[in-house]
Amino acid sequence: MKPLVSIGMPVFNCEQVLTSAVNSIVNQTYQNWELILIDDGSKDKTLEVANSFSDPRIKVISDGLNLKLPRRLNQAISLSKGKYFARMDGDDISYRERLQLQVEYLEKHPKVDVLGTQILVFDGEGNPRGKSVSKVSHVEICSRPWAGFSLAHPTWMGRTEWFRKNQYRTRAIRMEDYDLLLRTYNISCFACLPNILLGYRIESLSLKKILTARYNISTALLEKAFTEQKYLFAFGVVEQGFKALVDTFAITTSLNFQILRHRIGETLDESELVQWQQVFAECQVK
Known part of the structure; x- marks a missing residue:
């Protein structure tokens, strides 16, 4: 069966955390997906971990080169078979309902090109730091384009045809998402779900x-x-x-x-803490 969702996951030197990231995709309530896992020339055992998964929906690609994230994302997009393309990093964790809720929204709103979600920020040990609350409508997300866009890159899911038409620029290092939105916001439609559907890992600031x-x-x-x-x-x-x-x-x-309090966002309530503890625990077992 042809997958409806293709998930692009470029990875680099994340052997310690990759298992939990991939598990969070395998654990999804929505199951019609393919995971395109591209190793970007890792020097540790990331590739070995990637190849340890037996799920046939996981495609591991490695050429030994370090081409950086924008090139790898374009590569993943070119290989995608799904109607929708989703982002995922090798050190983050998707909530179980992430793909299902995003697919349902995009199916009901055909004019939306890219859809994000709210995120929970956690540290290297899995401890929650806070939540980053994004605006939900296109007008709100793009209200101050010179200052940034309220749409967390690791949460994106959009129409694959849109991503193929609007490629990441390879020179946009460390801001490939902002560069893409800046070039397209006035001819596209963005939205964001009000739900926290991704755990975003921040161990330290570089x-x-x-x-x-x-x-x-x-x-x-x-x-x-x-x-x-x-x-x-x-x-x-x-x-x-x-x-x-x-x-x-x-x-x-x-x-x-x-x-830099804005990097960890607002305080979580008790129900959000309990939900995160369950999500994180479910992703730890191989």
Whole structure:
């Protein structure tokens, strides 16, 4: 049977956490999927772990090269057989109902191109840090495009034809999602479910990765400002510069999440904590 959903999972050096990520897909209430697991030149035992799964719906691809996330996502999209393409990282955990609820929504709303969900942020030990609450409508998600889009990349599911038409740009390192939304938001339709359907792992913050993202976002904003004569986007560069200063101060002073509270979001309520504990526990067994 042809899968309705193709899940692209590029992975790099995540041998310790990959099993739980894949288990969270195998445990889905919705089962008509294929998982395209692409190893991006890992140096640890990630490929060995990937090949340990016997489920025929899991396709493992490896060429020994390190091509980075944007290229690997485009590769996964090109290999997809499903009507819908979903994102998944090798260190995150999808809730059991994630695929089912996203498929149901997209089937009922054919004009929506990309659909996200709310996320729970957790640390390396599985302890919840908070929840990141995204806006749900296209207008709200895209209200300040020069500042960002409220649509968490690891939660995306969209129409495969849309992703094939709108490829990730390979130079958009550490901001490939923002770059894609920035280029397409005025000709596409985005939405986000109000449910927490993905656990997003943040073990630590890398200043190098954050500053790389800030620089590349600034470059994309300047390009849009001058090529499309939308000069308001140039002010976003100033905002990125200010945020880079705050990031640098927070991380170099080891204050991290005390200052960068937005990276772990809002406080979870008791029912959300209980639900997460169950989701996390279910994904730990091989």
